[in-house]
Amino acid sequence: MGKFGGFGGGMGNMQQLMRQAQKMQQEMAKAKEELAELEVTAVSGGGMVEVTMTCEKKIVSIKIKPEAVDPDDVEMLEDLIVAAINEAQKLADEETEKRMGAFSGLGL
Numbered sequence: 001m002g003k004f005g006g007f008g009g010g011m012g013n014m015q016q017l018m019r020q021a022q023k024m025q026q027e028m029a030k031a032k033e034e035l036a037e038l039e040v041t042a043v044s045g046g047g048m049v050e051v052t053m054t055c056e057k058k059i060v061s062i063k064i065k066p067e068a069v070d071p072d073d074v075e076m077l078e079d080l081i082v083a084a085i086n087e088a089q090k091l092a093d094e095e096t097e098k099r100m101g102a103f104s105g106l107g108l
Contacts, residue, residue, distance in 0.1 A: 028103045035096055042087035044080045051084040055092040059085070 035055040043050045048068035052060045062084075068077055 024103065028100070031099045031103070035099060038095060040088055040091035040095060042084050042091055044083035044087065049077075049080040049084045051081070051088045053085075053088045053092060055095050057089055057092055059088075 038055045039052050039060055040055065041050060041052045045068060048065050050061075050063040052062075054060060062081065064077070064081075068080060070076065
């Protein structure tokens, strides 16, 4: 009987762990919802191109200043757009890590 004495309190601890896991799942779901709506904005070319996207990496808008449009140098504009998108993705990743990092490795 002494061998099994530790099991009496085990069920209470298991229920507490389950409640904590459910709470963490709820918090993680809320954080994902917030990230879906959170937007980041990045610029390139000293503000010539501006890209806004959600943290789910959906582009919301691209703004290009008229002076960035040079018909003789379309390649530069393309590079500015790519640079702004890449920076926006980096910002989205950083924001996602900041908000979701606490949940990593938990398997939830």
